Amino acid sequence: MADRYRNFEELSRCESGFGVHVRDRASEVTILAPHGGRIEPNTSEVAALIAGDHYNLFCFNGLKENDNRDLHITSHRFDHPQALSLVSRSSSVVAVHGCTVNKPVVYLGGLDEQLISQISYELENLQLNCEWGNDRFKGTHRSNICNRGRLKRGVQLELSRGVRDSGSAHIKISLAVQSAISALKKNRER
Numbered sequence: 001m002a003d004r005y006r007n008f009e010e011l012s013r014c015e016s017g018f019g020v021h022v023r024d025r026a027s028e029v030t031i032l033a034p035h036g037g038r039i040e041p042n043t044s045e046v047a048a049l050i051a052g053d054h055y056n057l058f059c060f061n062g063l064k065e066n067d068n069r070d071l072h073i074t075s076h077r078f079d080h081p082q083a084l085s086l087v088s089r090s091s092s093v094v095a096v097h098g099c100t101v102n103k104p105v106v107y108l109g110g111l112d113e114q115l116i117s118q119i120s121y122e123l124e125n126l127q128l129n130c131e132w133g134n135d136r137f138k139g140t141h142r143s144n145i146c147n148r149g150r151l152k153r154g155v156q157l158e159l160s161r162g163v164r165d166s167g168s169a170h171i172k173i174s175l176a177v178q179s180a181i182s183a184l185k186k187n188r189e190r
Contacts (some may be wrong), residue, residue, distance in 0.1 A: 037061025
């Protein structure tokens with residue numbers, strides 16, 4: 001399904017049923033939910049759990065009664081100024097998305113293969129199914145919001161309905177991503 005709007009400026013001229021939640025913690029890590037609220041339900045909640053009190057957080061939330069899909073801007077065209085500002089100052093970027101797959105699975109994509117590998121390891125340790133390299137959820141476009149950080153590589157998490165609808169899965173995902181970021185930071189400092 002094609003997006004209704006090409007960019008945030010176009011969307012903001014025509015729509016008002018959205019909200020933005022930003023926490024700039026001057027961190028090297030930014031967690032985003034570019035399709036939060038009623039666009040891809042529960043992605044903002046998962047992003048906030050991952051960010052905790054330590055990482056930057058950006059959530060673009062659909063708040064309309066109906067037709068929140070109209071607020072979807074494809075990740076490689078997502079250009080909200082506050083999101084771009086946070087991401088451009090970050091060395092690690094994780095974007096949380098939702099897909100319509102029913103089975104409980106986290107699809108991993110993006111260009112930060114080290115962090116993807118570490119997140120995969122952590123998710124499997126917590127008995128949460130994950131797949132890396134699914135053709136539908138690659139997240140490898142250079143302009144994808146997750147790949148616009150200082151290192152030009154990031155991670156895209158696509159959460160299935162089976163994961164987004166489970167509070168216990170939200171906690172596991174947040175713990176796995178936090179652990180992966182910490183482990184990668186220690187490896188990069190060596």
